[in-house]
Amino acid sequence: MTILVTGGAGYIGSHTVAELVQHGESVVVVDSLQTGHRGAVLASLNVPLYDFDIRDTAQMVDVLQRHAVDTVIHFAANSLVGESVQNPLKYYDNNVAGTAKLLEAMVQANVLCIVFSSTAAVYGLPERMPIREADRKLPTNPYGETKLAIERMFHWANQAYGLSSVSLRYFNAAGAHPTLPIGEDHQPESHLIPIILQVALGQREKVNIFGDDYDTADGTCIRDYIHVMDLAKAHRLAVQYLRNGEKGASAFNLGNGSGFSVQEVIDVARKVTGHPIPAQVSPRRAGDPPQLIADATEAHRVLGWTPERTELAEIVASAWQWHQAHPQGYQD
Numbered sequence: 001m002t003i004l005v006t007g008g009a010g011y012i013g014s015h016t017v018a019e020l021v022q023h024g025e026s027v028v029v030v031d032s033l034q035t036g037h038r039g040a041v042l043a044s045l046n047v048p049l050y051d052f053d054i055r056d057t058a059q060m061v062d063v064l065q066r067h068a069v070d071t072v073i074h075f076a077a078n079s080l081v082g083e084s085v086q087n088p089l090k091y092y093d094n095n096v097a098g099t100a101k102l103l104e105a106m107v108q109a110n111v112l113c114i115v116f117s118s119t120a121a122v123y124g125l126p127e128r129m130p131i132r133e134a135d136r137k138l139p140t141n142p143y144g145e146t147k148l149a150i151e152r153m154f155h156w157a158n159q160a161y162g163l164s165s166v167s168l169r170y171f172n173a174a175g176a177h178p179t180l181p182i183g184e185d186h187q188p189e190s191h192l193i194p195i196i197l198q199v200a201l202g203q204r205e206k207v208n209i210f211g212d213d214y215d216t217a218d219g220t221c222i223r224d225y226i227h228v229m230d231l232a233k234a235h236r237l238a239v240q241y242l243r244n245g246e247k248g249a250s251a252f253n254l255g256n257g258s259g260f261s262v263q264e265v266i267d268v269a270r271k272v273t274g275h276p277i278p279a280q281v282s283p284r285r286a287g288d289p290p291q292l293i294a295d296a297t298e299a300h301r302v303l304g305w306t307p308e309r310t311e312l313a314e315i316v317a318s319a320w321q322w323h324q325a326h327p328q329g330y331q332d
């Protein structure tokens, strides 16, 4: 039995591939390398990397059959909120149409299990905190909207073709692999922790705090930061859940259940790096909810998932280790 990982050369995908291989799984990666990095699929893991678009049905069917794939983990997508607002059709094309083509190939090859990389952005402005899976879903940007559309696609594909799926709604992924040389490398970078660490590396002058007048204790936005290796583990458990014969289309939040403000993240990073990390308050970023915290009780109860690296200092320290060793990222 082989697991096919789409987007396995991306940030969370590459850490999940490493987690799977380290647990004895046979893995194959499909990645167009549009945003992924060849270097993120480590040669030492001995995982085949196929460089084609998930919409290439003929190649996808061929790889699914040739490797006797039983489950797909699907990361391949565009994931920049700002870009999705500027260019929504790109997101409908790559994310929604791309997933429809992937499912078409899976149905043709009779591979009927999928674990999907979803997001807290499906909720939009939450009605209560912490957020539960059944809460209102009203995305505030095309990125979240396309991820929600894909979750709905799984529901109907389950009814029509018997496709079983688990959608994992990540909160704020952060950190890097504790022992292997993989980490976060987005071009351009928009996420808070890598930006802060780029300041500590002297690559940026300062970090902009997007708003300090939110209704939170220190006025800055609160997010639930979750270590990328804990996310990777959740994917492995979700594959197990499907292999145990679970049918249907389910969705789980993945977060630590505790929130940190932008100001707190900067303070922790100052301690971890020993760098002053100059910060300046700037205007709010459009569409940012004041607070996003996961209720991940269901992932614990159903998948048996418990995050292990929950200390923010540990999360930031693992990211710092990667950034120091790879100040220019993968350079590919």
Ligand code: UDP
Residues within 6 Å of the ligand: 172, 190, 191, 192, 193, 195, 207, 208, 209, 210, 211, 221, 222, 223, 262, 285, 288
């Ligand atoms: N943020 C910030 N300055 C930055 C980047 C992000 O103040 O340069 C804030 C952002 O407004 C949000 C939090 O940090 O409240 C986390 O943002 P990120 O883009 O990392 O993840 P998101 O929560 O948008 O998925």
